[in-house]
Amino acid sequence: MSAEQSIGVIFGSAVAAGLMGSLTGLGGGVLIVPLLTVGFGLDIRVAIGASIVSIIATSSGAAAAYVRDHLTNIRIGMLLELATTLGGLTGAFVTGYLPSSALYALFGIILLASAIPMVRKLGEEVPRGVVSDAPARALRLAGSYPDRSSGTEIPYEVRGVPAGLSMMYFAGVFSGLLGIGAGALKVLAMDTAMRLPMKVSTATSNFMIGVTAAASAGVYFWRGDVVPVVAAPVALGVLAGALVGAQLLLRFPNVTVRLIFIPVLAGVGIEMLLRGIGVA
């Protein structure tokens, strides 16, 4: 295959990854790295570099929409970015020193773990009985979001700020280390530690993903791991796929997509894990 043909195929696959990523809520990144390494035989660091910039594109696009719809808690997002950006920088530096096999193994584990919330849905729509604790009150983190079906504003309280911050640091590390959005980890932190409503967690996670990714993307960019000939078709493709996916989401329930997606995720996860421990 000539280089031009490869670029075309990468673009096409990136569109598919962006589409699947937006339909399942996983984001494209978790699919791009296996695609470029297992599919195209590229160095895992080049794959991570292309993935991290494509994540900025899709999450910024999604965040723009969520912010406009007042689902995002901007104050909570900005507070937690203290932890995610530091984590992102840490991750990006560490990747430079880890052997590829360790990156493969970690990626495999993350893929398998991200299948879990798809099997059983986490969290309540709006947690009950939450009372804002002292840090949350001091930082005025409580808020409300519009509920489309009832047409009312649903207020919510916030707690667990220190626990949320520490979990977010690790979400940032994984994002920077593996070139993923780590959206599942971010939602998990806001859901379990801070007891935010699911919709607010999801929107606020998206809001933070771009900033977190930007922290590590700079390191990858200057180090030369963001290879233009790979990153360009990946970023454009994932963005195009995510745009189409967002339109489709309005029309189709995502239950079926998830059911098809779980075995794919598990299969790719095992493949990456086996590569990491040197079996495949």
Add this chain to the structure above:
Amino acid sequence: MSDGPQPIRYGGRPMELWISRVLLGGVILSAMIILAGLALFLAKGTASDESLSSLVNQQKTAADFGAILRGIGRADGKSLIQLGLFVLILTPISRVAMSVFFFLRERDRVFVAITAVVLLVLVGGLVGAALSQ
């Protein structure tokens, strides 16, 4: 039960709208530059026997801002793609910079400090990584 903070506005529009515009504008601008760069790169063509992996090895070198600017001067597609990718990285950073400004206007000292530290981490990381190459 406490109510959320009052919405922050500028020029008669809420902060949310400005953030949304900056994010969308940055993504569209960078996508257009990357697309132009890729088109230029493909139009110039590569050697017919060249494989993707040899191209990747050629391009897998530490980025250099001066070299990128000189490359754009001679209509080099690869450099234009790099500029687009750089604009993409700057997009969320601009959003944080804008938030510092919004919280300053609100005289919300705690959030000025929080967003300023985030901005410092982002800009420090970007500049530090550039200088350490």
